[in-house]
Each structure stands twice: as structure tokens, then as C-alpha cells.
Amino acid sequence: MDTEPAVILVVDDLAQNRKLMDAILSPRGYVLLEASSGEEALGLLAERTPDLILLDVLMPGIDGYETCRRIRATPATAFLPVVMVTASGSAEKVRATEAGADDFINKPLDQAELLARVRSLVRVKRYQDTVIAQAAELAAWNRELESRVSAQVERLDRFGRLRRFLSPQITRLILDTGDESFLTSHRREIIAVYCDLRGFTSFAETSDPEEVMSVLGEYHQALGDLVFLYEGTLEHFAGDGLLVFFNDPVPCPDAPARAVRMAVDMRTSVTRLAEGWRRHDYELGFGVGIARGFATLGRIGFEGRYDYAAIGTVTNLSARLSSYATAGQILVTQRVLAGADGVAVSRPVGSLPLRGFSKPVIAHEIVGLIESTVVP
Incomplete structure (x- = not known):
């Protein structure tokens, strides 16, 4: 009173x-x-x-x-x-x-x-x-609530935009700091990982669309979980093709090793999926190419539809290595292998004549991981 x-x-x-x-x-x-x-x-x-x-x-x-x-x-x-x-x-x-x-x-x-x-x-x-x-107090609370709701909606909107190409961990970090400067065009060395399915084109031509979508759904889910687990930056899904890179937007000192470990886990996951696909008479294999080099990165697109992209020879090289790989192969460049020293067991496959490259590229196949390496 x-x-x-x-x-x-x-x-x-x-x-x-x-x-x-x-x-x-x-x-x-x-x-x-x-x-x-x-x-x-x-x-x-x-x-x-x-x-x-x-x-x-x-x-x-x-x-x-x-x-x-x-x-x-x-x-x-x-x-x-x-x-x-x-x-x-x-x-x-x-x-x-x-x-x-x-x-x-x-x-x-x-x-x-x-x-x-x-x-x-x-x-x-x-x-x-x-x-x-x-x-007056209720009006003040309502204003504060409206402000909080507006801020949360904006946060969710930003989270929705960023999580399309970043792992949840990195997305939360950017939301907490409010720093989106990485979206502007910049140059950085990255590790590009490209993977796709062997035999997918003929499978898609001879199968019902529902079957194709079912296979892609399983495939994307398995690979997407691993991209987030290893905190890679997902550039895009294009059918069975997937491009991920490391060391941008957040610096990653163990980028080559992380990329190799992720690729090996991807191969294991797709191998399990392929066993089920074979029971439906789907013959699909999995190939990966990993390259290291400089790229120009940043946001591309138009209002309402943006992507975060890496532009440069390094992404093309990873795609060409993936195309050259046979089912179950992970092919990496000499520079990637040097950066992942002590992580993987490899064997040389020699100089490969890759489409779009004037000189052969020395490549190595990742056979497996050294047991002492662990998931991040």
C-alpha cells in the first residue's frame, strides 16, 4: 500500500x-x-x-x-x-x-x-x-516483448540464411558476434572437397523419379550430417554432386586433415547405403576429390536468393579429381596430402590427365585413416 x-x-x-x-x-x-x-x-x-x-x-x-x-x-x-x-x-x-x-x-x-x-x-x-x-508498465513490457520478438525473428531469419551453407556451430558463432563481414568478397586458401555418385546418371535415366528422390534423400542426409559434424562450409548440392570447403569463413588450422577424415567417413556412410541400394538393383558407387588452393569467396545471387560460393581453380580441380575417381576412391592432390600428414594412409596414383587442366596433376589415393586420428 x-x-x-x-x-x-x-x-x-x-x-x-x-x-x-x-x-x-x-x-x-x-x-x-x-x-x-x-x-x-x-x-x-x-x-x-x-x-x-x-x-x-x-x-x-x-x-x-x-x-x-x-x-x-x-x-x-x-x-x-x-x-x-x-x-x-x-x-x-x-x-x-x-x-x-x-x-x-x-x-x-x-x-x-x-x-x-x-x-x-x-x-x-x-x-x-x-x-x-x-x-504504463504493461505498455513498456509490450514494447520490450515486441522488441525481443522482432530481434528473435531477425535472428531466426539470419540463422535460416546462414545455416544453408554453414554448420550449426559456425552459424551460432556468427549470430552471437553479429559479424557478417565474411559475406563480402575476399580471397583465402581453402580445402575443396567434391563428391558424387558413380553410375548416378544412368540410374536416374532408368528409374522412376520417386526412386531417384528416395536415394538422393538418404544420400544427402548422410553426407549433410558429416559436413556439419566436421564443421565444413557447404557450398551446394547439385543432384548427386556436393561441394564442401574448409578454412572459410572460420579459419581452420587442420583443414586438410579435417577434409580427409570427413571424406573417409563419407565413404563409409555411402558404402552402407549402397548395400541397401543394391538390394533394389541400384548399382551406385561413391567418389571424392580433394584439392587445396586459393579462391575468391563471398555471397553471390540476388535479393531473396543468395548463396555463399567459392570461385577458383581449386574447386574445379576437386571436381575433376572426383570425376576421375572410381567407386570408393578418394583422390587428393600432393598439397592436401602434405597438410594431412600423419592422418591418413595413402598410396600414389601418378599423374592424372584431368579435363580443363593443361598439365597432368599428381594425385594420391586415401586408403584409410591412421587409428590415432579422432573426429573433431
């Missing part, structure tokens, strides 16, 4: 009447403000809002009726309790009601009646203040 003393403004042109009000109300804990005219009362109200006004009707200048009308016309005091003090009859009370008075006290003053009306209207004013304060 509010323990602040109630403030009462007494408006009367006669000093003895104001002193009488003070003698009755001050001992009861009320704080009194005094005004000797309607003009003075309106001036005080512009500076401080009391809990109640005791307003004499007959005053020189602006009388009580006009003062009350002006109080009601001012938004800050429109609902302020006003008690008109009058010695007149019922006709004057009607005028006071029309002017906006809440209650009346007759002269000569009855002390008990005055105290009862003051207590009642002060209690109403305090309830009104509570409602107004609660409404």
Missing part, C-alpha cells in the same frame, strides 16, 4: 477558510497546498499534481465552475478528483456537476463529512494512479 501522504490543493479566496481546512486535514497526515484564486490554482497544477482539489465556488476572477472546466480540459488533470465547496442549493450543485465536479461539501463545513469525502476520493485517486502505473 502507498504510504506517501496525500496532497490536497485547497482553493479559496478567503484565508480563514483555507486555515480551517488546514486545521482539519493537516493533523490527519494530509499535505496541503493553498491557492487564493482559480488562476493561482491552475498555475500550481502546471507544476505539481495533487491527489485531490477542494475548490470553492464563489471566487473573484475565474470562479470555481470555470476553474473546474479548465482542470477537466487539461489532459494531465482531466481525471483529478475535484470537490466543490458551496453554500448554495441544488441548482448550484447541478452547475458544479456540469463543470466536472466529483463531489460537494456544503458550508458551513462539517468536519466528519469533509474527512469522509476526502478519504474516499483520495482512495479512488490512488487506485487510479495504480491502474495508470500498471498500464
